[in-house]
Amino acid sequence: MKSNHNFGNGIKPVTLKAPKFWFRKKDEVNIPALLLYPLSKFWEYNVRRRAQLGTWEKMPVPVICIGNIVIGGSGKTPVTQAIQCLLKEMGLQPHVVSRGYGGKSKGPIYVSATSTYSEVGDEPILLSKKGPVLVAKDKKRGIYKACENGANVILLDDGFQNTSVAKDLSLVVVDSKILFGNQRVIPSGPLREPIHSGFSRASAIILVNHDKNNISKPINFEFPSNIPIIKATIKPKINLTAWTGKRIIAFSGIAHPEKFHVTLKNLGCEIVGTYNFSDHYPYKKYDIAKLKVNAQSLNAKLVTTEKDFIRIPLSQQADISKLPVQIKFENHAVLKKLLNKILL
Structure with missing residues (x-):
């Protein structure tokens, strides 16, 4: 059933x-996407303009951004949880700063044992099980508050398109099956920004596989050779x-x-x-x-x-x-090397 x-x-x-036409093949005839193309160009212009006018302010402590180029569903939350744990194992005090999608609170406010999803969103509550999480619609204010409360490294949850904060490391999470859908920008496709502009700011790609039975299936996309790819699998816990x-x-x-x-x-x-x-x-x-x-x-x-x-x-x-699920990194050493580069 x-x-x-x-x-x-x-x-x-x-x-x-998300509409099904977002996930058709790039070269497939796609009438809805073609009709929406002018609006996508307008969206793309706004993204480019926002980047040009952004302040990209350097923060007092290293900022690690975990984000994506497509809308939703890439595996970002378990990746963030895994990196929270890894940073703590390295003796650091990471605080997650999240906008708290779906929550009413503008913050900055820390997620507590009594926080509800209607206040702070569901993802911050899940992330708070691994360490301190601060919800802030204004990312910059959230980071400064985290620093005041002892954070010596920030995990910026879903802030890849944020232009107010400079990132020391940007990890782009990509689902190995969905990839970038039809590779078109909103509303013609699922992209928050063009792939090339996203890759231009990426330090590494976290390529997430959700199906252990298809782990050897070839990826139908050619990633830039100059960006490290860290393969990962989501597994039940x-x-x-x-x-x-x-x-x-x-x-x-x-x-x-x-x-x-x-x-x-x-x-x-x-x-x-x-x-x-x-x-x-x-x-x-x-x-x-x-x-x-x-x-x-x-x-x-x-x-x-x-x-x-x-x-x-x-x-x-x-x-x-x-x-419950967890992320297992295939090439763990590559990730640790990237982290050490900005933290040590």
Whole structure:
């Protein structure tokens, strides 16, 4: 059973998603993209103008930016978590500065044990499990506050297109399957900026694979030879045997739910239903109640992502499993060398 439209008695999950034509092949006939091309050129002009007028101010401590060129779903959050841990292992005190997408707070404010996703967003809460996270719509103010509170290195979450702060290291996260979609700029495609302009500021590319069974599949894109590529794989952080053969209903509100489904299949789960909500969807009590009824009728377990679990009302979290994941870097030494270059 698969559902993007309704589940049960007339309740419909919100399913605002990136349009399919964004992810067609570059040389494929793409009428919607062609019609939107003039607007993309306007977007591109604004991006270029913003970069020209940016202050690019040098910060008091090293700034490591973890971002992407496409909109959403590249694997940026687990990459940030892994680098948080790596920096702490190196004896440093990293603080993450995030804009807190989906949260109401403008900050700068630290994420605490009592913070809610409606205040600070879901990703900062997830990142705060690994160390200090400060939400700030104004990145510069956030960084200065972090420095005042003992940070000696900043992880700038999703600030690659920010022009107010100079970065000492910029890591661009790229999904190995989605890559850059149709390679067109918003709204003709998923690019926040042209690929060449993004690569011109990149220190390295983190190439993330979500499917261990397709890890050897050749990448259909030629990356610049002068930019280091650090390969990484997203893996479940659970007891694999405990999930094998389990009947599962998977639900999520993420940019690319198919990645979540692939991970579950690779665990040996039997997926009997999927429900896809819009990215960062704030679950309501009746959404979860209806999902639980459906799961019971199919004798299945409800499973969602760690990020989604944060957006489920506390009173409804019982009997729902979350699937924690982690990043494993293939060429760990290359990443450590880049970090040492700016930190030592």
